Amino acid sequence: MKELKDTQNERDDRQLPIDRVGVKGLRFPIEVRDKGGSVQRTVAMAALAVDLPEHYKGTHMSRFVEALNSHGGCLDVRSMAALPRELLAKLDASRAHVEFQFPFFRSKAAPVTGKPGMMDYEVRFEVEAERDGPLDFIVTVMVPVATLCPCSKEISDRGAHNQRGVVTYSVRFREPVWIEELIDLVERSASCELYSLLKRPDEKAVTERAYDNPVFVEDLVRNVASRSEAHEEIVWYRVEAENFESIHNHNAYAVIEKKLG
C-alpha cells in the first residue's frame, strides 16, 4: 500500500494567497431558541471557509466537516458562533467565515378570529473571525410581506394592484437582537403582514389594512431603514425589498445599506 501522502500540505510557489476556501451546500440540523423561550429545531444550509496563505497547496476540507459534526448531531446558535474560532485553530488560518441559512417558524394569530397558523421565514447567520480580532456577526431575515401600490390606488377609480414581496434585512448589532424583533420591524413597514391562516373576517381586515397603507418598494426600504436608525442596538443595516408585481412579469426592487454611529 502507498503511504497516504498529504498532498494538501505541499508547498505552493505561485505566491497567490486564497481569500476563502472551504465547503458549501452542506445541510445540517440546528436548533434556535425562540424569543418565547422554547427551542425550535430546523435545518440549515451551511458554508464554512478559511483563508489560505500563499505557501500552502491546499486546505484540509474534511476538518470543516469534522468541526461541524464535533458538537453532536445538532448545532445551536452558541456553537454556530463559536465555529469560526475553532476553524482558525484547526486549520491554522487567520480568517474564518461560516454561514447558516434556515427556515424559522412563528405561530401567528389571525388578526380578527385569533386562529393560529405557522408562518415561515428564512434566516441567515454569517459569522467571521480574525485571529486576535473581534467576531463579526450578521443576522439576516427574509420576510414575505404584502405591498399595495400608492400610485395605482391614487389614479384608479376602484381597487389598487398589490402583491407579495420579500424583504431581505441584514443587521450588525451591539447586543444581540431577537430574530422575532427583526421580523416585526419589517412586517410593520409593509402595507400588511402575511398570515398562513385567515378566515373571512381576517381576510376582510388584511385587505382593508393593505388598502389603507399603500407603500412603494422605496417606502418599504425607507420604513425599515428609519426603524433601524431608531434602534439602539443596530450599528449597520442593509435592506433590500423585491415586489413580485401583479401587473408585470418582472419585479421592482430597492436597496439601502448604511453604517450607523
Add this chain to the structure above:
Amino acid sequence: MKELKDTQNERDDRQLPIDRVGVKGLRFPIEVRDKGGSVQRTVAMAALAVDLPEHYKGTHMSRFVEALNSHGGCLDVRSMAALPRELLAKLDASRAHVEFQFPFFRSKAAPVTGKPGMMDYEVRFEVEAERDGPLDFIVTVMVPVATLCPCSKEISDRGAHNQRGVVTYSVRFREPVWIEELIDLVERSASCELYSLLKRPDEKAVTERAYDNPVFVEDLVRNVASRSEAHEEIVWYRVEAENFESIHNHNAYAVIEKKLG
C-alpha cells in the same frame, strides 16, 4: 493501446427493459416562427430519450447529441418534431421522446397609451414517436397573469387582494395551433393580462380591469377549460393555475385535465 470496446453494446441478462434513457439539461439555440411570420431566435433547455430493450447493457449517449447537432447550430420547430423519428433509427429504439423548453417573446402594446414592450413566456414542446405509430405532440405555454380574489372584493369595504399567478396550459391538437393563440386564450381567462410597459393611464386601466374581473384560481382553470372545449383543434388539455397569494406565504392552485371528443 487498448481496443475501444463498445461496452454499451454488451448483453444484459437482468431482463429489465428501461422505459426511458437519454440526456437532460442540454441547452441549444432554436428558432420559432411567430404568428406574425417573423422568426424568433431563442434558447431551449432540451431532453432527449429512447426506450432500451432488456438485452442491451446501455444506450449510446453521444448519438443524442449528434442528432441535436446534425441540423446546424440552430433547430427550428420542424427539426424538433422530426428528432424523435431520427432517434428511433439512430438508436434502434421503439419509442423516442424529446422536450424543448424556451422563453418566447411578444411585443405587446400597453392598453391605453399603446406603448410597446416585450413580454416573455415559457413554452415547452414534447414530442414522442413510436415505431410505426403516429407522433404525439404536446405544446405547453406558461402564462403569467393577474388574479383578483372575488371573496376579498365581496367582503371588503375597499380594495381586494390580487397577485401574480402563472397558468401552465398544455394541449394536444388536430391541426397545429399558434403559441400566440394559446397565450391569448389564457390571458383572456384571468382578471387581467400582464404587460412589461405601463404608463399611468395604462396602470389605471389594468387596475380597474382586474377589479372588475375577479377570479378564484378555480375560475381561472375553468375559464381556460371552457375555452379549450370550445376550440375546434384541441383534443386534450391540462391546465394548472398557481396564484402567489399576496396575503399568504403559500400559493393556491387548481388543475383540470381532460381528453375531448
Add this chain to the structure above:
Amino acid sequence: MKELKDTQNERDDRQLPIDRVGVKGLRFPIEVRDKGGSVQRTVAMAALAVDLPEHYKGTHMSRFVEALNSHGGCLDVRSMAALPRELLAKLDASRAHVEFQFPFFRSKAAPVTGKPGMMDYEVRFEVEAERDGPLDFIVTVMVPVATLCPCSKEISDRGAHNQRGVVTYSVRFREPVWIEELIDLVERSASCELYSLLKRPDEKAVTERAYDNPVFVEDLVRNVASRSEAHEEIVWYRVEAENFESIHNHNAYAVIEKKLG
C-alpha cells in the same frame, strides 16, 4: 358592514369539475421516527388538495391550513397519513391528496476510520384518499451517489470519469418500509455511496471502491429495479437516476417504472 358572503359556496354552472384544488408551497415543521427509534425533527414543504365537484364555485382554502395546524406545531408521519381523510370530511370532497417533502438525516460512519458525519437526503410522502377507498401511499427517497463510467474505464489507459448523481426512488408497499432501508437499497446500487466526512484512508477506500464498481446510469436504475423486485413489501416502484456527467455540461438519465405482482 357588509355581511361576509361565502362566495366560494355559490353555484357554478360551467359543468366543469376540478381534479385538484388546494394549497402549495407551505412549509411546516414535522418529525419522523428513525429506524433507530429516535425522533428526527425537520421541515417539510407541503401541498394539500381535494377534488371539487362541478356545481361548487370554489373550495375553502383556509380549511387546508386549519387541518395542517390542527395537530399542534409539528406533524408526525401518523398525522400526515391521516390528513387526507380529514380533508375529505372537512371539505366534503371525494378525493384528497397531500404531499410532504423534507430533508432527512443519517449519521454515517466513514468506511475506514469510522468517523461519524451527518448525511442528508430528500424524502417525499404522497398520500391520497378516496371516499370509501383505501389509502394510496407513495414514499420517495432522493439519494445522491457516485457513479463511475464503465466505458471510460474500459477504454482509458488510466483513470475513469466519475461524478455525483442523484437517484429518485419511489415505492408503494404492502407493509411500511423504513426510509433507511430504501436509502440503503439505492446506495448499494451505485459505484459508491457518498459520505459527508472522509479522512485520507477513507478517501482512498471510496476512490478504489468506485473504480472497482463502474455503473452506467442504465445499470444504476436496473440495480435498483432488481432489488425492488426481490423485496417482499414493494408492490410498485419508479426509479430515475440522473448523472451530473463530469465530462459534459449536461446530464445522463434513465427511468424504470413497474407494478409488481
Add this chain to the structure above:
Amino acid sequence: MKELKDTQNERDDRQLPIDRVGVKGLRFPIEVRDKGGSVQRTVAMAALAVDLPEHYKGTHMSRFVEALNSHGGCLDVRSMAALPRELLAKLDASRAHVEFQFPFFRSKAAPVTGKPGMMDYEVRFEVEAERDGPLDFIVTVMVPVATLCPCSKEISDRGAHNQRGVVTYSVRFREPVWIEELIDLVERSASCELYSLLKRPDEKAVTERAYDNPVFVEDLVRNVASRSEAHEEIVWYRVEAENFESIHNHNAYAVIEKKLG
C-alpha cells in the same frame, strides 16, 4: 375621472437616499458578436437600477422598461453599455447600474474525432455609470469544467475521484476582452475542459487528460489568477470555483479577488 397624479414625484421627508431602485427579473432578447465575427442571438435576464435622492418619494419604474425597449426588439452589447447613461438622463439620477445575464454558445470540436457540438456557458455584463464619471464594466463568464482530485489520485491504487465544477470568473479590463478568451483561460486552468459531443476515442482522451492534470479547487482558482495577472488588459479579477464533489453531497469552493497594477 381623477387626474392621474404623479405620486412618485411627491416629496419625501425621511432624509433617506436610496442606493439602488429599479426593476429585476426582466427577460429580453439580445445579440452578441462572436470572436469569429458572427452574431449570436440569445436571451438575457436583465436588472436596471438608479440611485434615488432623499427628497423624491419614488422613481419612475416604467422608464427603465422604456429604455430597454427603445432600441427595438433586441439589444446588442453597444446598447447594453449605453443604457446606464440613458438612465442617468431619463431618471435624473447620479448613478445607474444595469446587469444582463445570458447563455452563450460556442461550437467546439471533439478533441480526437473533431466532431462539432454546441457548448453553453453563462455570461454576465454589469455596467455602472456615474454622472461625469467613467463607465465601470465587469464581464463574468461561468465555465463548467472537470476537476480531478490530486489527493485521491496520489493515495489510491487505482482511479481518482473527479467531478463537474463551475468557475465564475469576473474581470475589469483596459481594452475589451473577448468572451471566448476568458472561457479559454478558464478551461486551460482545469483538469479538463467539457464537451457536449464526445465519441469513444474522445472520451478516452479526456479521461486520460483529466487523470494527468489533477487540480484541487485551490489550484483551479490559482491557475485562473496567475493567467489573469499575466494578461495585459485585465486590471481586476475575481475567480470563484465550486466543485460538485463526486464523493460528498456538498461542494468544495475557493475564491480569489484582486485589483492589479
